[in-house]
Amino acid sequence: MxxxxxxxxxxxxxxxxxxxxxxxxxxxxxxxxxxxxxxxxxxxxxxxxxxxxxxxxxxxxxxxxxxxxxxxxxxxxxxxxxxxxxxxxxxxAPDEEAIRTEWDRDPERFRAPPLWEVSHILCSCDPRDEAATAKAKACIEGLAAKVQANPRAFAHIATDNSDCGSKSSGGALGQLGPGDTVPEFEDALRGLKAGEITAEPVLTRHGWHLIRMDAVAEGAVLPYETARPRxxxxxxxxxxxxxxxxxxxxxxxxxxxxxxxxxxx
Structure with a gap:
């Protein structure tokens, strides 16, 4: 052909x-x-x-x-x-001068991993099932409207509606670091500040999430010897x-x- x-x-x-x-x-x-x-x-x-x-x-x-x-x-x-x-x-391997030069450009780039304290509400679905995904999205959008109207009710809404086991603790997932959750969820975490809730629901392989960042601990700048191998x-x-x-x-x-x-x- x-x-x-x-x-x-x-x-x-x-x-x-x-x-x-x-x-x-x-x-x-x-x-x-x-x-x-x-x-x-x-x-x-x-x-x-x-x-x-x-x-x-x-x-x-x-x-x-x-x-x-x-x-x-x-x-x-x-x-x-x-x-x-x-x-x-x-x-x-690069020589010491090349490594040191790269470090000197901006040491702030080389930090320990952050820690995120996170809560969420999940409307579960299999993203491969279009009908189930649409139904779950409608569910999470309805819950998001309730949270927007009363942000302080986030934990209560999670307890009553979330499909995740974390509902028993008001949606709290505890502390998470890079690699502790699926990439789509982690990408959303990286864009949130403490106290913020995702503006739009987030779809992962588990379903639709409404995510709240409860606290953020930015990783400290690493000393040169620690950052050197990276x-x-x-x-x-x-x-x-x-x-x-x-x-x-x-x-x-x-x-x-x-x-x-x-x-x-």
């Missing part, structure tokens, strides 16, 4: 099956009325992966899948790409990403590619 919207992807004479690009397109966003945008993003990603695999195979590299989690291993393609990049990237790791990752992009750009510059627009990125 070759259309103006979904042209064949050909990398150095190798035609990539449309099914491969279509599978990758599920990982990319674009307006529902413009499917070509997600397809082009996917084609670019697949073109880069194909280039890296071609280079690894040309160099005669062999896949050695690493364990990436309990009982989970890389695919052969992932292992080949990692092996190739490992041969090209300079993984050396800074070193961040610099190393930045350097690695920069080198990887330069390597990919080099491969793109000498490749023959149709069906993707890598040179315009």
């Amino acid at each position: 070759n259309t103006a919207l979904f042209p064949d992807l050909v990398v150095n004479g190798e035609t990539v099956p449309h099914t491969v690009v279509a599978a990758e397109a599920q990982n990319h966003t674009g307006p529902s009325d413009k499917p070509g945008i997600a397809w082009r993003k996917a084609a670019n990603a697949v073109a880069i992966r194909t280039l890296l695999l071609q280079e690894a195979q040309q160099r005669g590299l062999e896949a050695d899948p690493a364990e990436v989690g309990p009982g989970r291993f890389e695919t052969e393609e992932e292992a080949l790409i990692r092996g190739l990049l490992d041969t090209e990237m300079d993984g050396a 800074i070193s790791d961040a610099i190393q990752k930045t350097n690695w990403a920069r080198q990887a992009q330069a390597f990919v750009n080099k491969l793109v510059a000498s490749a023959e590619i149709t069906g993707a627009d890598l040179r315009r990125e």
